[in-house]
Amino acid sequence: MSDTKVIDARNTFCPGPLMELITHMRLAQVGDVVELLSTDSGSATDIPEWAKKVGHEMMGIEQQGDTWHLKVRKAK
Amino acid sequence: MRILVVGGGTAGTIVANNLARRLSAETRRGKARITMLSASDRHMYQPGLLYVAFGQMTPDQLYRDQASLLESNIDFHVDPVTEFMLDQNKVRTQSGKVHEYDTLVIATGSRMVPEEIPGMNEGAEFFYTEASAVKLYKKLREFQGGKVAVAVGVPHKCPIAPVEVMFSLHDYFKARGIRDKVHLKYHYPINRIHTIENVAKWAKPEFDRIGVEYETLFNIKEVDGKNKLLKSEEGTEYQYDLLIVIPQHRGMEVVEQNKLGPGGWIPTDRYSLKMNGHDNVYVVGDTTNLPVSKTGSAAHFQAEVIAENIASIVKVGEPVRDYDGKVYCFIEAGHDRATYAMFNYQNPPDLKPPSKPMHWFKLSYNQMYWTSVRGLL
Ligand SMILES: Cc1cc2nc3c(=O)[nH]c(=O)nc-3n(C[C@H](O)[C@H](O)[C@H](O)COP(=O)(O)OP(=O)(O)OC[C@H]3O[C@@H](n4cnc5c(N)ncnc54)[C@H](O)[C@@H]3O)c2cc1C
Numbered sequence: 001m002s003d004t005k006v007i008d009a010r011n012t013f014c015p016g017p018l019m020e021l022i023t024h025m026r027l028a029q030v031g032d033v034v035e036l037l038s039t040d041s042g043s044a045t046d047i048p049e050w051a052k053k054v055g056h057e058m059m060g061i062e063q064q065g066d067t068w069h070l071k072v073r074k075a076k
Numbered sequence: 077m078r079i080l081v082v083g084g085g086t087a088g089t090i091v092a093n094n095l096a097r098r099l100s101a102e103t104r105r106g107k108a109r110i111t112m113l114s115a116s117d118r119h120m121y122q123p124g125l126l127y128v129a130f131g132q133m134t135p136d137q138l139y140r141d142q143a144s145l146l147e148s149n150i151d152f153h154v155d156p157v158t159e160f161m162l163d164q165n166k167v168r169t170q171s172g173k174v175h176e177y178d179t180l181v182i183a184t185g186s187r188m189v190p191e192e193i194p195g196m197n198e199g200a201e202f203f204y205t206e207a208s209a210v211k212l213y214k215k216l217r218e219f220q221g222g223k224v225a226v227a228v229g230v231p232h233k234c235p236i237a238p239v240e241v242m243f244s245l246h247d248y249f250k251a252r253g254i255r256d257k258v259h260l261k262y263h264y265p266i267n268r269i270h271t272i273e274n275v276a277k278w279a280k281p282e283f284d285r286i287g288v289e290y291e292t293l294f295n296i297k298e299v300d301g302k303n304k305l306l307k308s309e310e311g312t313e314y315q316y317d318l319l320i321v322i323p324q325h326r327g328m329e330v331v332e333q334n335k336l337g338p339g340g341w342i343p344t345d346r347y348s349l350k351m352n353g354h355d356n357v358y359v360v361g362d363t364t365n366l367p368v369s370k371t372g373s374a375a376h377f378q379a380e381v382i383a384e385n386i387a388s389i390v391k392v393g394e395p396v397r398d399y400d401g402k403v404y405c406f407i408e409a410g411h412d413r414a415t416y417a418m419f420n421y422q423n424p425p426d427l428k429p430p431s432k433p434m435h436w437f438k439l440s441y442n443q444m445y446w447t448s449v450r451g452l453l
Binding site for chain 1: 230231235265266267271272273293295309310311324338339367368369401403417419421422424425
């Protein structure tokens, strides 16, 4: 069964949104979707770049107010 | 109120001492009781491990007896918790004792787990434990030249350590007169050389100046110790002669075994520092799941908030303040210069150029730490 886990990385400078995502992707099962919340506009490009390089699947990028919602599916 | 602190490291010790002082009258009158359960009778100053790895401190200098750091009205036991029964306000310990509480503070810290990456334990050196730091020092002394690679697992405590170790390596080999025979290569998991943008901006020209090569978006997949190859999730590899890794971390096993949080990271409210769904359980230091650096500094500022709030609840029934995400980290920029990064949830750090006085301040802090955990600083 796949699962969506929400990671709140809003308003954080260290470890920062991508580090938080990597932490939770390591703990997730293949097939799980992790939704990252970030207020760092850099996340909108950093997260897809990382996902593509490692081979995970971007499921959605959406901005609501000043929060970015980035959904990534663990593919391997 | 029966207050139980689980963990006698940086966070637990500051919470307990701060509370013991604030509640001295209440503990005398039997209105409050403070108990600490820990896994060790010794307290280690972990930042000193970086100095051990470079022969600037010896391991014995890192320790104090835990009992000697605690106020006399703290009931201290070396008896690690094996079971958390949060619905019954009880914990069970290794010796089989059951401790009941009204308020629980969980401060069990985090641990490196190099065994989770194939080949890492066999093929890499570390400095996050006493034994590994001493071993690394011996390796560095033997090293006569070649390629030194540094790589970083996620998550890890002390996010400044990766850049500090590069500056230390440069100064160490320079002092030995073999810097020209050593190639230094830094590997970092995200797409800049440090997760804090201003630290990355500052460190990049410094790395260029001292001749450190770097590769970003490098997450360690495997260490092939036989062929001395470091491989990334992103598909690249690097041939090294000496590999130094800051391994990925988890919270303590007891946290995972009791299903308090995946990875051993306990879901915590970022302002009140209470465990989600548990009004009488506080979480502090490395073991929180907060998006805050796992540092002694964060542990310290969080511990003060928790102690002030619990004391105020005992005295007037209400807490006094929230944690604002504050962290203050020294950054050693080699063996004779340092700077610092101070930030919170709202404000990023503004880095000053490294200076000698900041380095001396850090060296004094290495001693002042013991005053700080006693709750006097
Ligand atoms: C090499 C290195 C360099 C560092 N440099 C810095 C730095 O420059 N600045 C900085 O701010 N931070 C630094 N840190 C990080 C800092 O040491 C930690 O973040 C800090 O110690 C966290 O405090 P803590 O109380 O959460 O955990 P710890 O201090 O690790 O304490 C955990 C405690 O819990 C106890 N415990 C474990 N299991 C149980 C159990 N089952 N029951 C009861 N007790 C238990 C342990 O015995 C220990 O007493 C560094 C760390 C390392 C390794």
